[in-house]
Amino acid sequence: MNSQSKATSSGTVGALAPYRILDLTDHRGWLAGKMLGDLGAKIIKIEPVDGDPGRHRGPFFEDKADADHSLKWWFFNQGKRGVSLNLESAEGKALFEKMVASADAVIESFEPGWLDSIGLGYKNLEAINPKIVMTSITPFGQGGPHAGFKGPDLILAALCGTMYLCGDPERPPVRISIPQGYMHGAAEGAVSTTMGLYHARSTGVGQHADVSSQLAYTRALMNATPFPKLENRSLKRTGIWTESVGSFRRVIYPAKDGYITMMINGGMLGGKSIEAIFEWAKETIEVPEKLLNTDWQGLDAAAIIQDPKKGLLFTELSEWLMDFYPLFDKETIYAEALKRRILLAPVSTIADICEDEQLIARGYFVDVKHEDKDAVTYPGPWAKMSETEIQVGARAPHVGEHNREVFVGELGVSEVEFERLVETRII
């Protein structure tokens, strides 16, 4: 079988091509194996005999809510081979140990301590294969007072500190509606796995990498975390507004068919953007004299500190932009912005992204073949690597699709034995 040929059309193999990685994760860790597979590693997704519970997470292909049509499963397990295995049975465990002996890394997202309890914790795996890198991706990490806490996305968003800074100040804090916490944890897990492999290759020593998704999400607070210690204050959420030296400006503006984002600022860079808007606006509507005659490039933070009244000019500019932008659709505004070098961005929808000319021009979208269906369009290569191209993998596996290939073909299980393992639901 060569369904897993990792060579791209131009014939290069991925940077991690020699590595074999066992992926035990559920939906909270899938992205890690996806990223490593994109980089060329050979990923074997190991799921329970009944299938990974994450297969029942939507959205679904044609809204068919069954184990084979989860689009979440499809995307994050693309390029992986799939085997099913009952790790809790003695025989299943023995098969897994055999797989570990010839693998380079194991990624997992079980509750902390569970693998230890069935004799498959890091210490056990290290005894089988001292070079093995084991990456654990959990909400809070392997040890500590919250290690056993429940941590779905909403809770991670709350505890990591991003939610407090997000949303309308007059209403409760909000999370990003599509879960992010595990994505950050899994991406961190991919990074840690590459680092562990890099180290193990040169030293022969593997190790355990313990990821906290909460903290991986805290990193997204950008500059907020040091505020208490340096300025003795906590930042607050400001909704669609941003504050600068006491004056408020809108960040979100309505367009004819949606919204755009612009952060208006004075100073050299911001001032140029504002002047460019006026040049464009004059072709269509009148720009108030007061705004036209303001020296926006000279109106940096220092100037407003000296004369706080000047900050109100930004509020006035915001109000005028509320009349201007709705005259155009997002596409027109973005096109003018590119031409005139006005710093702004559309508030894109997923539909906008799928039709984005820049992504299309760079060959970002790829067609992935699914049996008995038309090819499905996926987001594809996220890096251009001159020697080791990102690999566009085959569609995600069905439950146990590669059992025979892996257990008989690679682990040397006999056909008779294989049939028995299937019958007894070990695999």
Add this chain to the structure above:
Amino acid sequence: MANLIFEGLKVWDMSWVGVGPLTARYLADNGATVIRMDSSKRVDILRISPPFQQGKPGFNNSMFYGDFNCSKLGLGLDMSTEEAREVAREMAQWADVVLESLTPGNMAKWGLSYEEVSKDNPGVVMLSTCMQGQTGPRAHYPGFGNLMASNSGYYEITGWPDAEPVPVYGAYTDFIAHRFTTAALVAALDHKARTGKGQYIDISQFEAAVQYFGPEVLDYTVNGHTPTRNGNADPVAAPHAAYPCIGEDRWIAIAIETDQEWQTFKEKMGNPEWAEKNKFSTLSARKENEDELNQHVAAWTVGQNDKELQYFLQPDIAAGSVQDQFDLYEDAQTLYRGYFVDLEHSEMGKVPYNGTQTLFSKTPTTLSKASPCVGEDSRQVLKDCLGFSDQRIDSLVASGAVEITGPNA
């Protein structure tokens, strides 16, 4: 002590702002020698952005910059001079890794394109990252992560369904992209260690950010669905929201995913009468009557302390305080993992750095030093990396090509 993962690796970090410096920080915190290019003439915007020590603005007083650049040495170069560009080119010959995040085309203008750097340093791994990639119609459009978060769909799906989209805090996509850049870079280093071959990597932060939306892109391409913002609601969980607690702007997030959790939650609330009604008995019923459900739960939480309630509900019920930045320093789990690391900065004094999100069992990530002032280590770097004499360094400093600020000025 165990060797750190990247011990001996030489990195010339010509990047600035977010993604590039954070990528180089992964290497620096794990043992690489990372030299960060800097200048007060063409200053990294983070150096003029808060927080500042004691609230006082100053290039060497920003922890926005600091937090992205610990464990690195600072080399100050005024790239408008040919002498500085020559130093930058020599650094690129010294390095195993060159990182940059300028608008496409700038590196070539300085004679630092991959083609030029790799001519005499064929093993170099060079990574360029920018908003939308090195090629394509929008390659040269500048921007920053806040705009990219809007451009890549994150604002559309944040906020309340009855109101405008809201920005996610900060340059959100920087904190997605920096892990894609690092994974690709380390993979390329692994490839180089095995084959001797260097390479050039081009990462568009737009393309990295859309990876998180893979299932949603498929949902559009196969089903024509486009998701939008939904407050704190979840299609398969209720209650699922932030509820008010005692104090100003104090909230607790609670997420009930299964009917069994709902039973447990009812017990925790003391089995109130309202919760026994049929309209709350199943997930679909609770979803149908979610507003009313949320009002009842809020009436129960509003008189309580968020932290105490969190510990009362966990680990049976998924609950967490909506933490502000002060809370993060008292979070028992964050403390247990030693996440925030205090380091002594030459001008700011003791300041807290975000630490590692991964604990390695054998090669613990080590924040080796505080972030540099602009060009703080120029002299040491030019001596150690390029073998320059003091005299030569003095003349470069005198001409303004090389800059030194901070304690070594």
